[in-house]
Amino acid sequence: MRQFLVFVRKECYHIFRDRRTLLILFGMPVILIVLFGFAITNEIHHSPIAVLDEAQDTYSRRLTERITSNGYFDLYQNLHSVREIEPLFKKGAVRMVIVIPPDFGSDFYHQRKAAVQLLTDASDPNNATTLVNYANAIILQYQQEITGHPALPLTIHTEVRMVYNPSLKSVFLFVPGVMTLILMLVSAMMTSITITREKELGTMEILLVSPLRPLLIVAGKVVPYIVLSFIIALIILLMGFWIFSMPVKGSLLLLFMECALFGLAALSLGVLISSVANSQQTAMMMSMMGLLLPTMLLSGFIFPLESMPLPLQLLANIIPAKWFNIILKDVMLKGAGLEQVWLPTLILGGMTLFFLLLSIRNFKTRLS
């Protein structure tokens, strides 16, 4: 036990004396959360648009006013001719152009039916779809107001309620995602680097010659990083709570247990990588390519898994991050308990056990 404590203490010296490591450990989560929370967002704020109003009547002007007065769209320019549209898009000055035909008001009044054209810059398809949806919603609302009843000839009234995330904040999606990513980064990459560093420096030989048991060496290397990943997970949660008022609806205890489980899986992957890699560079590349990229792309954190081709969807199943991400979202946003997330937990637990046994076995064989 004393040997173990001596080892952990030494490991802490390594961590706290290396500014670069510290920066990665604590700077990365903060930067990622802020970046994903503020900068990279699916929401629409003040998108510049242009309006070509050929009707110039009360109805058309009120429509324009409605669209541009709610913070989603800003009026960049009033157009006078169809020819002006193309150059604006090419310049990238506007994201959408609304064309109101000449007889808008009278059509609407007499025939109870009028058309509006929405032109969007679909070079960014996701964004274009979102813009159109927002604009549609505003126009529909406007129509209801004038006619006094829902859209004709449609008589089915749909009432949409976004459950668990009513204001559609994308940060709610990113906080669990970033947590997954950071835990993977800290646990897998950092451990694989720290173990290969000892190999590179030649100190691993000394450790192996010493009476320390190999398991103790691994544990001594890994335990400080377990503690660190807990602290970092806590930082991320607190940031989500304070900056983006992201709630944790489920039990905190369950959340931490799941974090520990995923952390353990990542750590054993790190140990596994270090038993193959002989230099810090290799270890880093392997964890980047083999762990971080799949975690980012196939965990459903940025790209929805449902819209991927089947082979990729199947591939995603063997990625621990996918299951962890499901658990996190369910527990944090939906307030799910173990009775709801037992299946992903079981899968994650199985993977953890598998990686753990594999990494311990592989580490021992390096002695012989």
Added chain:
Amino acid sequence: MSDYAIVTKALTKRFGHFTATDAITFEVAKGEIFGFLGANGAGKTTAMRMLCGLLTPTSGEAIIAGYNIYTQTEQVKKRIGYMSQKFSLYEDLTVKENIRFYGGIYGLNYRQIKSKTAELLQKLQLEREARQLVSSLPLGWKQKLAFSIAVIHDPSIVFLDEPTGGVDPITRRQFWDLIYEAADSGVTVFVTTHYMDEAEYCDRISIMVDGKIKALDTPGRLKAQFGADSMNEVFLQLARAKSS
């Protein structure tokens, strides 16, 4: 128990089809300084790694400090010290922290570590540098420190794998003073080197060529046997015999 610190019988290690050490047999007496010489790739490091328990031999026997290297690994490990070719201290730890760490993993208790630290710092005249990072020390000092740490737990045998690579002759001489001191206190020293002047400092030396021990005796008798003036000549004769 015998009077030998190390006994090997036909110790062999093969990597695939390549035989790194080919049935080497030798004994090292207790308290002896045993030089293990050979060109690069002759199999010195492989042999040493087998004796330290870092590699499992393909075949053959070895008894270290009275314990079998196959079955009594734990006991062997407690009784040996090891200093590798690569510099083996942690550069981002201070001198004191390194001593405390290695003392700790060899199971020394707090009081033992404290007294060992004081003794060691005084012997190496490193008292003022005790709280400095090891990375700030000159190479020669680092090597002396690494040696002192390798014997911190009073092992019966210490294995040194090219311990003096890259330092000037004066520092090398000082390093050997430490080795003599350890040997005088009863520690068996097993050292690989390719500096021939160092070979002369050893009680007995063995010369390995292509995984086999080609010569084993005291430096004086080896020189007489090969009719040479220096160990360098002995070594060259053996190496040439190999290439012809």
